[in-house]
Amino acid sequence: MLCERCHKRPATVHYTEIVNNQKKELHLCEECAREMGVSFGFPPQFPFHSLLSGLFFPAGEEVEAEREVRCPRCGLTEREFAARGLLGCPQCYSALRPAVEQVLRRVHGVARHTGKAPRRQKEVVGKLTEIERLRRELAEAVRREEYERAAELRDRIRELEKNTGGKAENGSKGNSD
Amino acid sequence: MGLRETLTNPRSRWMDGDGPEADVVVSSRVRLARNLKDFLFPHRLKPTQKEEVLHAVWVAASRPEVASRVGKLELVRLVDLTPVERQILVEKHLVSPDFIKGDLTGRGLLLREDEVVSVMINEEDHLRIQCLLPGLELEAAWKLADQVDDALELTLDYAYHQNYGYLTACPTNVGTGLRVSSMLHLPGLVLVGAIDEMITNLSKLGLAVRGLYGEGTRAAGDLFQISNQITLGRGEEEIVRHLYGIIRKLIAQERESRETLYRQREQLEDRVFRAYGILRYARAITSQEAMRLLSDLRLGVALGIIKGVPLGLVTELMVLIQPALVIKTVGKNLSPGERDVVRARLIRERLENIKGVK
Ligand SMILES: [Zn+2]
Ligand SMILES: [Zn+2]
Numbered sequence: 001m002l003c004e005r006c007h008k009r010p011a012t013v014h015y016t017e018i019v020n021n022q023k024k025e026l027h028l029c030e031e032c033a034r035e036m037g038v039s040f041g042f043p044p045q046f047p048f049h050s051l052l053s054g055l056f057f058p059a060g061e062e063v064e065a066e067r068e069v070r071c072p073r074c075g076l077t078e079r080e081f082a083a084r085g086l087l088g089c090p091q092c093y094s095a096l097r098p099a100v101e102q103v104l105r106r107v108h109g110v111a112r113h114t115g116k117a118p119r120r121q122k123e124v125v126g127k128l129t130e131i132e133r134l135r136r137e138l139a140e141a142v143r144r145e146e147y148e149r150a151a152e153l154r155d156r157i158r159e160l161e162k163n164t165g166g167k168a169e170n171g172s173k174g175n176s177d
Numbered sequence: 178m179g180l181r182e183t184l185t186n187p188r189s190r191w192m193d194g195d196g197p198e199a200d201v202v203v204s205s206r207v208r209l210a211r212n213l214k215d216f217l218f219p220h221r222l223k224p225t226q227k228e229e230v231l232h233a234v235w236v237a238a239s240r241p242e243v244a245s246r247v248g249k250l251e252l253v254r255l256v257d258l259t260p261v262e263r264q265i266l267v268e269k270h271l272v273s274p275d276f277i278k279g280d281l282t283g284r285g286l287l288l289r290e291d292e293v294v295s296v297m298i299n300e301e302d303h304l305r306i307q308c309l310l311p312g313l314e315l316e317a318a319w320k321l322a323d324q325v326d327d328a329l330e331l332t333l334d335y336a337y338h339q340n341y342g343y344l345t346a347c348p349t350n351v352g353t354g355l356r357v358s359s360m361l362h363l364p365g366l367v368l369v370g371a372i373d374e375m376i377t378n379l380s381k382l383g384l385a386v387r388g389l390y391g392e393g394t395r396a397a398g399d400l401f402q403i404s405n406q407i408t409l410g411r412g413e414e415e416i417v418r419h420l421y422g423i424i425r426k427l428i429a430q431e432r433e434s435r436e437t438l439y440r441q442r443e444q445l446e447d448r449v450f451r452a453y454g455i456l457r458y459a460r461a462i463t464s465q466e467a468m469r470l471l472s473d474l475r476l477g478v479a480l481g482i483i484k485g486v487p488l489g490l491v492t493e494l495m496v497l498i499q500p501a502l503v504i505k506t507v508g509k510n511l512s513p514g515e516r517d518v519v520r521a522r523l524i525r526e527r528l529e530n531i532k533g534v535k
Binding site (some may be wrong): 088103107 | 301343349380
């Protein structure tokens with residue numbers, strides 16, 4: 001068997017990898033295997049294109065450039081995402097959300113993280129929840145016309161908002177960018 | 178050891194033969210993908226911005242708090258290395274093959290002296306935190322990676338989303354950003370012909386398997402790498418435990434196959450000692466042949482058929498005979514034929530030094 005890449009030397013490296021039930025075989029000569037960096041140390045990357053095929057662009061459908069969804073921060077379009085499998089920036093996750101969620105469901109089965117969170121960010125999230133709770137209390141105090149209590153709550157909220165960099169407006173949605 | 182040592186000594190901590198279940202499991206790796214929230218992902222950055230990311234990560238990593246928690250990390254920029262030196266980092270499994278391709282501006286590697294902890298900067302993500310240990314040590318590798326992550330996060334602002342977790346350039350890594358893997362030596366399953374079935378079963382469990390093998394060939398030392406594919410929707414501990422459980426089962430299957438082979442003891446002994454004999458005395462050897470023979474030798478050492486050869490040395494030889502390390506060792510560019518001669522010499526010298534092999 002000849003090397004699949006250079007078609008000159010005999011293939012001596014037979015490389016098989018199975019990811020997501022898809023088998024990929026490569027038969028290479030030693031030189032080409034080295035040049036292609038077939039290495040053992042690192043787990044294989046997902047075969048992204050096969051995951052995306054037909055996912056958000058049904059065959060033959062043309063999207064006018066100006067109507068295309070685009071990330072406001074980095075300018076990446078859905079089409080570029082589909083072509084390369086890479087997002088451009090953290091905000092792409094919100095900007096291209098429908099496409100991203102489709103991919104997440106197909107790859108991971110779900111679209112919700114249940115693991116670890118950055119410690120400092122967890123503090124911020126904690127404070128935001130506290131702000132929400134105080135806001136509800138404040139509304140209740142105003143409804144009952146307990147103005148002294150309401151003023152106290154308002155001061156407390158302002159203080160917390162200062163510490164979280166005014167992010168309280170987003171509720172507890174966290175930081176997507 | 179230090180960086181100079183890393184680039185000249187083929188040995189690395191993960192090659193030690195003293196890890197748990199070392200007869201079957203060569204090494205365990207944990208990788209965490211992280212990005213900085215204030216920058217676009219590396220493939221969208223201009224060279225100067227990549228330099229900024231590198232600088233920001235270096236500032237965070239060189240703080241005394243990081244050194245006291247996880248040990249001192251040294252920084253090396255890829256542009257400061259020769260091509261052969263960069264290839265050595267790949268052969269020692271410290272950086273990915275993609276990391277040394279294309280524009281190298283802003284790419285760097287943080288490395289702890291023992292090479293157990295490393296961080297690739299500006300690969301596909303801003304940070305790829307990696308912990309690499311010998312034997313079956315997934316839990317320990319995860320705990321260490323977790324600590325490195327926490328230590329860097331003291332001052333770095335990560336891109337994180339409540340629903341999607343740690344945000345990564347490729348959505349296949351999002352969530353935990355965690356990829357756990359082990360490298361397994363499975364000559365038993367290969368020799369009894371059970372490997373194809375095993376691989377098919379594993380891939381049904383949502384795991385990725387990589388092996389250098391093919392019909393009738395045992396090209397690359399019967400080494401297989403198994404890793405998780407799902408990174409989102411499961412906790413880190415759960416991902417680690419799941420893979421650990423499966424690897425335990427594989428170890429049992431491999432040992433069973435070895436027992437089957439051991440029933441034809443003379444044949445197996447002959448195979449192992451022939452391998453030792455060729456490796457010990459050959460004057461020219463290709464890396465393919467050397468890998469096949471080293472696999473036989475490793476099996477013999479693991480089964481106690483051949484005594485006196487340390488398991489770690491066999492693993493080290495499997496790395497040492499890779500092309501760039503061979504070139505580095507003799508200090509000039511070689512033709513493949515010359516490489517085979519040098520390779521045979523390197524192996525001979527190592528095996529000569531150990532006494533009392535029987
Ligand atoms: Zn070739
Ligand atoms: Zn974007």
